[in-house]
Amino acid sequence: MTTDKLSQSAATGNDAAEQSDAERVLVRQSTQAATVSRFGSATALALQDDAHYEDLRDGEQFDREDRQALRRVPGLSTELEDVTEVEYRQLRLENVVLIGVYSAGTVQDAENSLRELAALAETAGAVVLDGLLQRRPHPDPSTYFGKGKAEELRDVVAATGADTVIADTELAPSQRRALEDVVRVKVIDRTAVILDIFSQHAKSREGRAQVELAQLEYLLPRLRGWGESMSRQAGGQVGAGTGMGSRGPGETKIELDRRRIHSRMAKLRRQIKGFAPAREAKRANRNRFEVPSVAIAGYTNAGKSSLLNRITRAGVLVENALFATLDATVRRSSTPDGRLFTLADTVGFVRNLPHQLVEAFRSTLEEVGQSDVIVHVVDASHPDPAGQLATVRDVIGELGARDIPEIVVFNKSDLADDDHRLVLRGLEPNGVFVSARTGEGVDELLAQIAELLPSPEIELDLxxxxxxxxxxxxxxxxxxxxxxxxxxxxxxxxxxVHPGRTAELEAFVVSA
Structure with missing residues (x-):
């Protein structure tokens, strides 16, 4: 082949590559626009721009850069160039259809729940194509949606080209299998999506162990055997097609899997228990010096890490996505009058939070239960702030922390207009309006923390x-x-000084 032909071929290939890249960009933009129009701004959280987080108040965002970095995937290459991980993930994004059943409450509550599920699915790395709701007294015990509606769902899945259906609840194993048989694509539930996000975001050894334990607890009742992978245990009469030669080794494949899962879960529980002494030693050191502790709790993506960074410049990862923070972070701060205290950032909550996650992350959530003050962060721009308040308070109650003083903080107040602020004030008259982005209300929040923290009250001359x-x-x-x-x-x-410290200082007291 001549040099001219080679140049012409290369140019043609480059033009085709540029055209295909442009088509991919246009398709991605149209998909995002369709998602925003269908589910509203609350749905497309992962698609929003996070540039405003890159500020000095947030410290160094090394974790953020690492999460968004491009990495080469070995063994994935074409004739022209290697394929990056990001490009590969874009090619492999799942197209999902969301479904939900509601009996009590209003349509708006059901739609808000489905919008939140859409945000969860996008955070996990999927593209939401459609969402369907059905009102009925209770979900169908067989196929969740009912036989007729399940067939309609199959037609919607076929028309949209979806390859996954996500139910806005925790499906029973039999419901999931029966619905899969009807719609002919993979069916998962809300819990599986949350566990998938946790597995992507877990970074520390303790966090990864907690996520794996929760995943195994979820998987255990959902095991199923397939054909030849089952060991046979048959015996009995010859007329039944069994008898000699049909007895297997005595343990079926599914029983073997269950035993291995139980063994792995026991090992993970021992590992998580082994992390406790180091955490307790740090907490004991703070207690020895009587340093008060403040825990930041709240709904996922309410801005807890941003608030921690605004107060302490901790440099904790800040990302406009659900469950960006899984590991507790403790930083030191001080009240306006100079008293030291610790500020702990914790994992966010969500409605219908899987019980196994609460149990697995109980060690991390101890920071909430053993704090002196809880800063309860609520997203002021969320369409259902009352639901956020109720959900978080339910989890705080499960942790046995209802008696701890609480400060309700309406974060992202720069996104709430005056009418919406009146609604929020009606929900919590003593709430503090704060913006971690602009700094509004931070001084008022620190003043309230100073009022609730235990303060020294005995004056000594030493x-x-x-x-x-x-x-x-x-x-x-x-x-x-x-x-x-x-x-x-x-x-x-x-x-x-505190009353408990007077005894050890008596030797230095100057008599009047």
Missing amino acids: LVPYDRGEIISRLHVQGRVLSTEYEESGTRVRAL
């Missing part, structure tokens, strides 16, 4: 020798130093 500098340091951490003077025999300090 003379501390110069060789006991640790006493002065401890007073700055545990109490509140009012004045300091340096005398010949030592440091004269007037300070407020």
Whole structure:
């Protein structure tokens, strides 16, 4: 082949590649636009721009850069160039149809729940094509949707080209199998989507172990055997086609899988238990110095990590996606009058949070149950803030933390107009309107935290020798130093201390 022909062939190939790239971009843009128009802005959370998070207040976002980095996948290559992981994932995105059944409540509540499921599906890496709701007293025990509606769903799936159906509930294993037999595509439920997101975002060893334990607990009752993979245990009469030569090794394939899962779950529980001493040692160290603790709890994507970064510049990963934070992060902060306290960012909650996730992440959620103050963050721009409040308070109740003082924070208040603020004020009259993006209300929040934290209340006049500098340091951490003077025999300090600390300081008290 001549050089001219080779050049012409290469140019033609480059033009075709550019054209195909342009077509992919146009298809992606049209899909996103269709998703936003169908489910509203609350649905397309993963499609929004996160540029406003890249600010000094958020610290260094190394985790964010790592999550979005392009990586080569070995063994995936074409004749012209390698295929990146992002391009491969775009080619392999699942097209899903959402379904839901509601009996109590309004249509709006059911639609909000389905919009949230759409956001979960997009965070997991799927493209939502359609959503269907059915009102009936209770889901069909066989196919969830009912036989006739299941056949209509099959037609919708075929028309849209979907390859997955997601139900807005936790399906029984028999319901999932029966519905799969009708619609002829994969059927999963809300719990499976949440577990998939957790498995993608888990980073620490403890987080990965907790997610795997929850996945195995979900998988255990959903095992099923297939044809020749089953070991036979038949015996009995010859007339029944059984008898000699038909007895298997005594353990079926499904029983073997269950035994292995139970063994793995026991190992994971031991691993998670092994992480507890290190966490308890850190907490004991904070308790020894009587450092008060504040836990940030709330609905997923309510802006908890952004609020932590705004107050402490912690550099915690901030992403406009559901369940971006799975591992608890503890940072130090101080009240306006100089008292130190710790601020803990925790995993977010969601309605119908799978019970196995609450159990698996109980060790992480201990930060909420053992805190002195709970900062309950609510998304002020969410269409159903009352549902968020109720859901989070239910989980806090499960953790035995209902008696801990609570500050309700309406975050993202820059996105709420005056009318919506009136509605939020009706839900929680003492709530604080805060914007982690603009800084609105942060000072008011810190002032409320300072009021609720235990404060030193006994005033002492002390003379501390110069060789006991640790006493002065401890007073700055545990109490509140009012004045300091340096005398010949030592440091004269007037300070407020906690009642429990007066006994160990009696030797240094200056008598009147």
